[in-house]
Amino acid sequence: MQVYRGLDIGTAKPTAAERAEMPHEILDVADPYGAGFSVADWLRLAEASVVDAHARGLLPILVGGTNLYLRAFFEGLDNAPQADAAFRATLAEESDEALRARLLVVDPARANEVHLHDRRRTIRALEIHHLTGQPMSSMATQWSEGAPRFQREGARLALLDWPVELINRRINARVKCMMADGFLEEVRTLLAHGALGQQAAEAVGYRELTSVLHRTMRLEDAFEAIKIRTRQYAKQQRVWLRRFESIEGAFKLDAAAHETAALADQVLARWPTLARRS
Numbered sequence: 556m557q558v559y560r561g562l563d564i565g566t567a568k569p570t571a572a573e574r575a576e577m578p579h580e581i582l583d584v585a586d587p588y589g590a591g592f593s594v595a596d597w598l599r600l601a602e603a604s605v606v607d608a609h610a611r612g613l614l615p616i617l618v619g620g621t622n623l624y625l626r627a628f629f630e631g632l633d634n635a636p637q638a639d640a641a642f643r644a645t646l647a648e649e650s651d652e653a654l655r656a657r658l659l660v661v662d663p664a665r666a667n668e669v670h671l672h673d674r675r676r677t678i679r680a681l682e683i684h685h686l687t688g689q690p691m692s693s694m695a696t697q698w699s700e701g702a703p704r705f706q707r708e709g710a711r712l713a714l715l716d717w718p719v720e721l722i723n724r725r726i727n728a729r730v731k732c733m734m735a736d737g738f739l740e741e742v743r744t745l746l747a748h749g750a751l752g753q754q755a756a757e758a759v760g761y762r763e764l765t766s767v768l769h770r771t772m773r774l775e776d777a778f779e780a781i782k783i784r785t786r787q788y789a790k791q792q793r794v795w796l797r798r799f800e801s802i803e804g805a806f807k808l809d810a811a812a813h814e815t816a817a818l819a820d821q822v823l824a825r826w827p828t829l830a831r832r833s
Contacts, residue, residue: 591754622795662690
């Protein structure tokens with residue numbers, strides 16, 4: 556979601572000072588009011604950024620996040636059908652429960668894999684069935700729930716492991732800080748220029764605060780809903796990380812026990828060739 560211009564506080568986008576200290580790529584490249592930004596769009600820009608970094612003798616570091624995107628970088632993408640804006644528009648006003656009911660009819664296996672309130676993945680599954688006539692769950696593509704196949708020569712994978720209780724406390728503190736930093740005003744400013752596009756509108760926190768500004772949710776309820784939804788997202792990330800553990804050469808680091816600099820030193824110690832390049 557950091558690809559969208561104006562989605563700053565709620566996505567923990569690096570500040571101008573942080574960007575001046577270390578180059579960051581693929582930020583602010585998408586229109587938040589537009590049709591969306593796909594994993595294929597991201598992969599195209601990521602490939603170009605990696606090639607450019609290598610050409611300049613730099614070490615590119617891909618940071619999660621959105622682990623589906625990292626998996627696409629590891630494996631590449633099959634020829635998935637492109638998004639159908641007209642079809643998505645027909646689903647825009649349907650409730651989460653109505654979308655789930657639709658998916659249970661055309662692809663019950665995928666419906667059982669996707670969280671009830673994960674509108675983006677539910678709509679994507681419905682869209683694939685609409686465009687191909689096949690259930691998404693039957694297609695041998697990047698959507699497989701199996702272990703990733705690491706096909707990037709020279710790439711290395713480090714997994715940061717956080718205890719659940721500690722990461723949940725950090726999430727709660729993070730949401731409190733976002734609100735204090737003006738998250739609600741950021742959303743108000745965005746909406747003053749028009750309704751957010753369907754994908755940007757689903758970003759954690761933006762949907763809830765939009766409801767506050769539309770007076771369909773109380774601020775205190777939105778505050779709690781953002782914390783809950785973020786914790787749910789963290790749980791999904793842990794599932795992905797367990798899959799990534801199966802990749803040869805991948806290793807976990809105890810993030811809670813080390814400062815950031817110490818974690819970086821551990822990564823470099825594993826691969827001296829990276830230390831020489833850094």
